[in-house]
Amino acid sequence: LVQYSKQVDSRFGAYVACASLVFLFICFIQIIVIPHSSLMIGFFITCLIILTAVMFISTVYCCFGVFPGPLQTLSKRIVQSRLNSTLVGVFTIIIVFLSAFINIFTCSSNDFRSCIKAELNISLDAVNACHARLLNYTLHTQHSPCGDNRPICSFPEYFSSCVLLSLLASSVFLQVSSIGKLFLMLFIELLYLLIMEVAKVSLFDNQDLLVVTNAIDVVEHVNGTSCVMDSKVPLKIVTPVVITVFVLALYLHAQQVESTARLDFLWKLQATEEKEEMEELQAYNRRLLHNILPKDVAAHFLQRERRNDELYYQSCECVAVMFASISNFSEFYVELEANNEGVECLRLLNEIIADFDEIISEDQFRQLEKIKTIGSTYMAASGLNDSTYDKAGRSHIRALADYAMRLMDQMKYINEHSFNNFKMKIGLNIGPVVAGVIGARKPQYDIWGNTVNVASRMDSTGVPERIQVTADLHQVLSSYNYMLEYRGVVTVKGKGEMMTYFLTGAPSSS
Numbered sequence: 001l002v003q004y005s006k007q008v009d010s011r012f013g014a015y016v017a018c019a020s021l022v023f024l025f026i027c028f029i030q031i032i033v034i035p036h037s038s039l040m041i042g043f044f045i046t047c048l049i050i051l052t053a054v055m056f057i058s059t060v061y062c063c064f065g066v067f068p069g070p071l072q073t074l075s076k077r078i079v080q081s082r083l084n085s086t087l088v089g090v091f092t093i094i095i096v097f098l099s100a101f102i103n104i105f106t107c108s109s110n111d112f113r114s115c116i117k118a119e120l121n122i123s124l125d126a127v128n129a130c131h132a133r134l135l136n137y138t139l140h141t142q143h144s145p146c147g148d149n150r151p152i153c154s155f156p157e158y159f160s161s162c163v164l165l166s167l168l169a170s171s172v173f174l175q176v177s178s179i180g181k182l183f184l185m186l187f188i189e190l191l192y193l194l195i196m197e198v199a200k201v202s203l204f205d206n207q208d209l210l211v212v213t214n215a216i217d218v219v220e221h222v223n224g225t226s227c228v229m230d231s232k233v234p235l236k237i238v239t240p241v242v243i244t245v246f247v248l249a250l251y252l253h254a255q256q257v258e259s260t261a262r263l264d265f266l267w268k269l270q271a272t273e274e275k276e277e278m279e280e281l282q283a284y285n286r287r288l289l290h291n292i293l294p295k296d297v298a299a300h301f302l303q304r305e306r307r308n309d310e311l312y313y314q315s316c317e318c319v320a321v322m323f324a325s326i327s328n329f330s331e332f333y334v335e336l337e338a339n340n341e342g343v344e345c346l347r348l349l350n351e352i353i354a355d356f357d358e359i360i361s362e363d364q365f366r367q368l369e370k371i372k373t374i375g376s377t378y379m380a381a382s383g384l385n386d387s388t389y390d391k392a393g394r395s396h397i398r399a400l401a402d403y404a405m406r407l408m409d410q411m412k413y414i415n416e417h418s419f420n421n422f423k424m425k426i427g428l429n430i431g432p433v434v435a436g437v438i439g440a441r442k443p444q445y446d447i448w449g450n451t452v453n454v455a456s457r458m459d460s461t462g463v464p465e466r467i468q469v470t471a472d473l474h475q476v477l478s479s480y481n482y483m484l485e486y487r488g489v490v491t492v493k494g495k496g497e498m499m500t501y502f503l504t505g506a507p508s509s510s
Helices: 002-006 012-033 038-063 069-080 082-106 112-120 129-134 157-170 178-199 201-223 235-292 295-303 343-360 395-418 450-460 471-479
Strands: 312-326 368-374 377-382 424-438 444-448 466-470 483-492 496-505
Touching: 012 038, 012 069, 012 082, 012 157, 038 069, 038 082, 069 082, 082 157, 082 178, 157 178, 157 235, 178 201, 178 235, 201 235, 235 295, 295 312, 295 424, 312 343, 312 395, 312 444, 312 450, 343 368, 343 377, 343 395, 368 395, 368 444, 377 395, 395 424, 395 466, 395 471, 395 496, 424 450, 424 471, 450 466, 466 471, 466 483, 471 483, 471 496
Parallel strands: 424 466
Antiparallel strands: 312 377, 312 424, 368 377, 424 444, 466 496, 483 496
16 A cells, blocks of 8 residues: 555646646637636636646656756656645646636626516516516526626536536546545535535526526417426536536546556556566576586576487587595594584585685686585586687686695695694696586586596595696696696506696796
């Protein structure tokens, strides 16, 4: 309810325009039917200027940037404030209502029955249409026969019709509540009826008398008889009934419109909330997927339908591969009651791997991709896609070498603060690999190839607290002034004897 009441209706300018159109219809009707007067012309022109100004200011809200700043601020204050827009709307409706009956004060209010009584010297109760016919009172009489110079308004029901139009103008302001419209319409009805039924009731009585008189003329012309009168319901009774029914009809319409608007608002609000929840869930799922698959691979699966038997793979020309293992973790892991059956050991391993993950997420290591963990072995690679592969500068290879040295430093830090003596071995290699995703459920991203096997052998045949690299990687790193130490020839399972090196330090800053 609060959100509905605070919503901004940018169509307020259109509401004022519709009310102004109703005002023009009222002016057109009264200029044709009601005798002209200076009050009529002056009031209509003044109201037209006011309504045009209100409509222009309200319309400025839809055309921000075109008009001067103060005018934009004023328009914004009116349209964006529920209270201000309602007050301006009520002001507009009252102007339209006043234009509907203001000219009634220019009409003669003399009672024709009193004039007939005085002229024929009969009682007021005895006066009827036959006497009016005798004195030649007709609907076409322009001035009061009682000596009043003000014009006769022969058709006062047009004032009632104009009031009905002014009531119709109140229904176009959708931001006004149905209860507010009901009170406003009842105020307009009561004020009009108070004037017409008390101060200007003679207009209705005169009209009833002249209509019956006109009917007598028709009957005499057709039948040749004299003074035959038909009874009719007086206007002062018909008018309140008609206006009351019209007010009730407009109230029911306003209630229906408001109910529909509230329901539509609730549907939109619900749709917006569901959309936001869906977007949040989609972003959460995307983050989960990015934790399982590299971003470019995840994007591939998000953009298109994938069959369960479809294979995703990518051949990579020159990838740097790293295996880092805690060689003595198996000695540390013991399932005892004191360490909750080994859970505390796993908790520490989780903290170590989390530290490695936090380091690899740093911007300087953005070319690296974590592949997986196997027990206490951490596997990572760089240069797996076009955005991370640097063929000319080999920056992805250097980034992995820096990361390996960073892990060694991190392990020393962990040992100092956990009072442990973990020994880490790291093996590095470069070369071509095939990267892909295997599995329809719980898909696993991995890399395959001789390069991966050799990198794993560099780890398994390595020395604790040392980083062992192949001759190919030594050739690349030495060209960038990395400090390397020749280890010698190592027997590698499946490869025979291989010449390996230890990476001991980064290039000097000089």
